[in-house]
Amino acid sequence: MFRPSCLAGALALAISASPVAASDLRMVGGFPEGFVFTKEIAKPFMDLVAEESGGAVSVSFTGPDAVPTFEQFEPVQAGVFDLLFTHPAYHAGTTSVGLAIDAIGADPTKRRAGRIIDYIDEHYQTLGMKLIAAPATGSKGFRYFLKEPIAGEPGLEGRKIRGTVSYHPMIEALGGTGVVIGGGEVYSALQTGVVDGAAWGLTGAKDFKWYEVADYMADPVFGQVGVMIFMNLDAWNDLADDEKAAMERAATRLEQESIARFNKLAATEKQSLLDLGMKMTSFSDAEAAQFESLWSNGVWSIAAQSKPEEAAALRALAKEAGLSD
Secondary structure (H helix, E strand, O other), X not given: OOXXXXXXXXXXXXXXXXXXXXXXXXXXEOOOOOOHHHHHHHHHHHHHHHHHOOOOOEEEEEOOOOOOHHHOHHHHHOOOOOEEEEOHHHHOOOOOOHHHHHHOOOOHHHHHHOOHHHHHHHHHHOOXXXXXXXXXXXXXXXXXXXXXXXXOOOOOOOOEEEOOHHHHHHHHHOOOEEEOOOHHHHHHHHHHOOOOXXXXXXXXOOOXXXXXXXXXXXXXXXXXOEOEEEEEHHHHHHOOHHHHHHHHHHHHHHHHHHXXXXXXXXXXXXXXXXXOOOEEEEOOHHHHOOHHHHHHHHHHHHHOOOOHHHHHHHHHHHHHOOOOO
């Protein structure tokens, strides 16, 4: 839950700052400024907004050092910041509907044409937020990083595995226990034995230097990573029509460009981690064959926890678009 002291501090920071025009927007992000998600999604989006608006709209970035990752949703709701760059699992306590994006195929054109993005946007607007963009970080999203190799079935038996709530049904089905901690805390948790591994995306482990405290990457990869950019709904409504159109064009371009960019980054990162000494390990063929269904069904079950009817309607749209089972 967002702590009042954090909101008060952020409000004080906002009040003390010089007044800015409506088109000078402030983004808070759930990942550090030098992290791959920020460098390859948030920063390109900021550049695309400036380009598409002819410089009429600018975006500045503040990272989790100002407001912790799991506490950023409410300050944007309150208008302390205009934009939020995050993963929807980080505010699952407020709503779990958005995290269903990780169980929906990454094709950006089908997501838009099938009204999947529109539906999620309509849900968040009831919370005072507008979904601007939902770029996927590659064709596939996740893998397990482990201190010890897989040995038998279930592959995670007895292990404590870092993962947001989205991962927990799958981790448990594979014999493990899910532990919710932020990405920046995983290194020390692996080092001290708080966790035995981490479920994470295909990029970012190198930035966090997990190769120093975990020896193995596990196959197969699975799911999708659906990070999102939200905007305070009042701030969105205050934009001029041409500014809104520029933001929407930037969002579409970001979604279209991100998959190929992250596929390349993931391949490069995997090779770099191998060069740094990490080794591959694999789940059994029988468990590997279940990965996509374990992941998808688990994510949908979490998405349904806060709003079962909305999650069911979203899943129906995803099925109709051929992007989920």
